[in-house]
Structure formats: C-alpha cells, structure tokens
Amino acid sequence: MRRVDLTINGLDAKRLVLLCPSSPMRGVAVDLSINSTITLNNGAAMPRFGLGVYQTPIGAPTENAVKWALAAGYRHVDTARLYKNEVSVGKAIRESDVAREDVFVTTKLWPTDLLHIQAAFDRSLAHLDLDYVDLYLIHFPVPGRISAMWRSMEQLAASGKARSIGVSNFTSRQLGSLLRRASVPPSVNQVRASVFGYNKATYALCQKEGVAFEAYSPLHRGKGLDDAVVTEVAARYKKSTAQVLLRWGLQKNMVVIPKSARESRIAENADVFDFEISEADMARLNAVSK
Numbered sequence: 694m695r696r697v698d699l700t701i702n703g704l705d706a707k708r709l710v711l712l713c714p715s716s717p718m719r720g721v722a723v724d725l726s727i728n729s730t731i732t733l734n735n736g737a738a739m740p741r742f743g744l745g746v747y748q749t750p751i752g753a754p755t756e757n758a759v760k761w762a763l764a765a766g767y768r769h770v771d772t773a774r775l776y777k778n779e780v781s782v783g784k785a786i787r788e789s790d791v792a793r794e795d796v797f798v799t800t801k802l803w804p805t806d807l808l809h810i811q812a813a814f815d816r817s818l819a820h821l822d823l824d825y826v827d828l829y830l831i832h833f834p835v836p837g838r839i840s841a842m843w844r845s846m847e848q849l850a851a852s853g854k855a856r857s858i859g860v861s862n863f864t865s866r867q868l869g870s871l872l873r874r875a876s877v878p879p880s881v882n883q884v885r886a887s888v889f890g891y892n893k894a895t896y897a898l899c900q901k902e903g904v905a906f907e908a909y910s911p912l913h914r915g916k917g918l919d920d921a922v923v924t925e926v927a928a929r930y931k932k933s934t935a936q937v938l939l940r941w942g943l944q945k946n947m948v949v950i951p952k953s954a955r956e957s958r959i960a961e962n963a964d965v966f967d968f969e970i971s972e973a974d975m976a977r978l979n980a981v982s983k
C-alpha cells in the first residue's frame with residue numbers, strides 16, 4: 694500500500710485508506726505521519742520517528758544514510774560522540790535540501806567526559822559543525838555523579854545551544870531520583886525498547902511524568918524479524934516485520950529511531966504511516982515480551 698500522508702483528488706490520506714475495500718485498515722483512523730511530533734516537557738517538538746546511526750561508519754556511509762533519510766521524509770537524526778560520525782551527520786544535513794531548523798539532531802555525552810561536560814559538548818557541536826543541537830543526552834548514568842552531571846547539562850540548556858536535555862539508559866529509580874532533584878527536568882529517556890522487551894517500570898514512569906520515552910534498537914538490531922507472532926501480524930497488514938516492530942513502538946507512544954545504512958531499508962522503515970495495528974494485534978505483540 695502507498696504512503697497516505699497525501700491529498701489526492703481532494704481526498705485526504707485517511708479517507709483513501711478508509712475507502713479502499715481491501716484495506717485491513719478499513720474503519721480504522723490513521724492519525725500518525727512521519728511529521729508527527731511529541732511535545733517535550735519544555736515545549737519543544739520532537740519528531741516521533743528518526744534515523745539512528747550507531748555503527749554506521751564515518752564518511753560516505755553515514756552521509757548517504759542521512760541524505761537518503763532526509764529525502765525519504767525523516768526529520769530527526771540520532772548520533773553520539775561514541776559513534777564517531779557526528780562530522781558526517783552534520784555534513785549531510787548541511788548538504789541536503791532540508792533547512793537546519795527542520796531537522797531534529799540529537800547527540801550524547803559519553804561518561805568518560807563527565808568531568809569536562811562543557812568541553813565535550815563544544816567538541817560535539819564542532820564535529821557536527823552546527824550552532825546548536827536539539828537534544829543532548831547523558832549516554833549512560835554514572836552512579837554517584839548524576840546530580841553533578843545534570844547541573845552541567847542544565848547550564849548547556851540555559852546557553853540555548855542544547856535546546857533540550859535528557860538522559861539515556863536510566864532506570865526508573867535513577868530517573869525518578871533525577872526528576873525530584875533537577876531544576877530542569879530531563880525531557881527524554883532513551884532506552885532499549887522493542888516488541889522483544891523493554892523496562893515496563895521506566896516506561897510507566899516516563900508516561901506518568903511526561904518524559905518522552907525514546908526507543909533505541911526498535912528493530913531489536915535486526916534479530917527476531919522472523920518471529921512467528923510478528924510475522925503473522927505483518928502478513929495481516931501486508932507489511933514487513935520490521936515495519937510492524939516500528940509501528941508497534943509508535944502506537945505505544947514511543948519515539949523510534951531505527952538504524953539502517955541501506956537506502957531501501959531506510960525507505961521501508963519510514964513506510965509505517967499508512968496502517969494501524971488493531972488493539973487485538975497490539976495485545977498479541979505486547980505478549981511477545983512477557
């Protein structure tokens with residue numbers, strides 16, 4: 694089925710799907726698009742769907758991946774100092790037809806830089822060759838140092854060069870403790886989450902406290918794409934199993950950032966906005982990780 698965030702002959706996308714007699718989506722509202730955003734607790738808009746570039750090599754592979762993604766409609770790229778490809782991410786954005794302000798760029802602080810957070814941030818910004826990042830994350834919690842690190846993160850937010858700040862790989866206990874002490878609450882917790890598992894307590898806390906729950910490895914790193922339940926659901930919607938995994942995350946109110954370095958998969962992964970997984974099938978998928 695074609696993507697449906699279009700208007701054709703005066704009919705909007707949702708109506709086209711609803712009118713299509715063979716559509717498994719008949720009668721179901723389709724209300725997400727690749728442009729959908731989540732409003733963060735500081736008022737910033739974060740695209741619900743983005744490209745991850747972990748393990749995408751610096752140079753042409755990352756530049757191409759980002760350019761293909763932007764051409765396919767992605768407006769969100771997730772990198773990190775650790776990934777060593779910030780230079781290529783920034784170059785691809787600058788060389789694309791998409792304006793800087795229309796792309797949401799995330800990078801992350803690696804724990805070894807915990808004593809030099811401002812310098813680490815400045816280095817990431819220099820590598821990206823951007824004036825600001827949309828989101829800066831503490832990549833991993835460092836027990837005993839979280840409060841001190843967060844104060845530096847708050848200063849980066851105050852400078853305006855990190856438009857939003859957040860955390861990654863924080864447990865519900867670590868996030869709860871930070872939320873109680875922070876002057877500026879974290880806007881995002883980026884954690885591993887897919888149909889095959891995620892931390893339910895962290896998810897619940899994020900939903901309750903208005904911290905965006907960002908799912909990394911939403912494709913389970915490509916393992917499990919032959920799972921029987923996911924395959925059965927995918928067949929029902931005439932979608933790939935990868936697409937079902939991503940759509941599940943979106944319908945769980947997660948931000949999803951699949952990684953691919955291949956043009957065809959980058960397009961395939963973005964083609965998840967013309968169907969909606971029914972409640973019954975969401976329940977089947979939810980049971981996979983129980």
Ligand SMILES: NC(=O)c1ccc[n+]([C@@H]2O[C@H](COP(=O)([O-])OP(=O)(O)OC[C@H]3O[C@@H](n4cnc5c(N)ncnc54)[C@H](OP(=O)(O)O)[C@@H]3O)[C@@H](O)[C@H]2O)c1
Pocket residue numbers: 744745746747748771772832861862883884908909910911912913914915916918935936950951952953954955958959961962
């Ligand atoms: N904060 C953290 O600690 C943390 C940790 C891990 C990841 N992340 C972020 O989250 C992003 C995504 O996570 P991830 O890279 O770990 O894993 P992922 O997105 O779950 O899976 C990526 C793997 O799936 C393959 N793949 C992609 N699309 C596919 C498709 N349609 N069909 C079949 N295989 C497909 C990719 O191979 P090809 O490239 O060959 O297509 C790659 O091997 C990362 O890139 C990174 O930005 C953050």
